[in-house]
Amino acid sequence: MVTPVLRSPIVLVHGFLGFDRVQMGAWTFAHYFRSIPEMLRAAGNRVLLARLNPIGGIAERAAQLKTFLDAESPHEPVHLIGHSMGGLDCRHMISRLGMAPRVLSLTTLGTPHRGTAFADWGVTRFSRLVCPVFEFFGLSYQAFKDLTTARCKVFNAETPDAPGVRYFSVAGRFETDWLTPEWQLPAGIISRVEGANDGLVSLASAKWGETCDIWDGDHMNLVNWTHPLAPTFRHSPDRSKEYAALVGRLADAGF
Numbered sequence: 001m002v003t004p005v006l007r008s009p010i011v012l013v014h015g016f017l018g019f020d021r022v023q024m025g026a027w028t029f030a031h032y033f034r035s036i037p038e039m040l041r042a043a044g045n046r047v048l049l050a051r052l053n054p055i056g057g058i059a060e061r062a063a064q065l066k067t068f069l070d071a072e073s074p075h076e077p078v079h080l081i082g083h084s085m086g087g088l089d090c091r092h093m094i095s096r097l098g099m100a101p102r103v104l105s106l107t108t109l110g111t112p113h114r115g116t117a118f119a120d121w122g123v124t125r126f127s128r129l130v131c132p133v134f135e136f137f138g139l140s141y142q143a144f145k146d147l148t149t150a151r152c153k154v155f156n157a158e159t160p161d162a163p164g165v166r167y168f169s170v171a172g173r174f175e176t177d178w179l180t181p182e183w184q185l186p187a188g189i190i191s192r193v194e195g196a197n198d199g200l201v202s203l204a205s206a207k208w209g210e211t212c213d214i215w216d217g218d219h220m221n222l223v224n225w226t227h228p229l230a231p232t233f234r235h236s237p238d239r240s241k242e243y244a245a246l247v248g249r250l251a252d253a254g255f
Contacts, residue, residue: 003043003244004251008077008104010040011048013065015084015110016055016143033083034224039240040247048072052089057142058155061085062092066099073102079250080106083223084201085147087111087169087208091159100162104255106209107246109170109222110198113156114205115149117193118186123148152205166253167209168246172198174218183218198222211249215242 014032031037037047050068052061069078080103082090087108093099094106112119123144145151161167173196174187183199194202200219206212215222217237224239 001241001244001248003040003045004248005044006079006247006250006255008079008255009046009048009073010247011050011069011073011078011080012037013050013080013082013086013090014052014054015082015086016147032223033081035238035240036224036243039243043244043247045247048078050086052086055143058085058088058092058146060142061089062097065089065093066097069099069102077102077104079104079255081109081246082106082111083109084111084219085143088113088146088152088155091161092155094165095159095162100165103162103165105166105168105250105253107168107170107250108206108208110172110201110206110219111169111208112147112152112201112205113169113208115152116147116201116205117149117190118200119144119147120149120193121189161209166250168249169206169208169212170222170242170246171203171206171212171214172201172219172222173203173214173216174199175216213242213246215239 012033031049033049037049040047048068050065052064056064080090082088087106088111090103090106090108094103146155174183187197187199190197190200190202194204196203198206198217198219203214217239221237221239224243226238
């Protein structure tokens with residue numbers, strides 16, 4: 001599939017524990033959105049990679065994203081693509097930091113718009129242990145709390161979609177017959193409470209905006225990471241064509 005060229009820059013926003021790229025000097029070894037920046041740029045698109053606090057809360061990360069856009073695209077509106085918590089950061093920035101006039105669209109991938117039962121489970125069982133450890137090292141624990149279902153219910157009430165911004169979403173679906181080991185615990189917890197999920201976020205929680213595409217794959221496959229064990233169970237696909245389709249939707253909308 002040919003990747004269309006948009007008139008405005010595309011900004012890729014990583015999730016919790018994420019990064020923009022791994023590099024040494026001038027050499028880049030990997031992007032969080034694996035191979036996607038190169039693919040989009042090869043087609044002629046301008047791509048910006050946001051770098052946010054990997055363990056910060058939504059408010060902190062949203063402020064960092066605003067600062068990034070003020071520096072990197074001060075005079076031109078952008079298209080945002082946010083993975084996981086990155087989608088919530090984008091929504092907060094758009095609706096609560098006065099950035100709606102600077103954003104044309106937001107596409108979220110595997111974003112827990114309504115929270116995740118796994119965060120509920122973790123905060124309930126481990127907050128007394130984990131919180132003091134994080135505080136001892138001067139680290140934020142807010143991200144964990146921001147992703148609970150209770151907190152996201154409040155977040156949604158306080159963060160309505162901004163008029164004039166187009167919202168789209170992608171949800172992942174991880175079939176139970178090919179769960180790889182690291183996903184078995186969170187996927188099981190979420191499945192019992194919320195149903196089908198990508199290992200961390202349910203379909204119901206990830207759906208947002210005008211349309212929601214469903215991709216068969218785990219949470220990290222949504223950003224094009226293929227699992228080395230997946231062929232044992234089921235194919236873990238390259239997502240280049242799906243990203244081309246996401247950009248194509250924006251092009252068809254006149255962007």
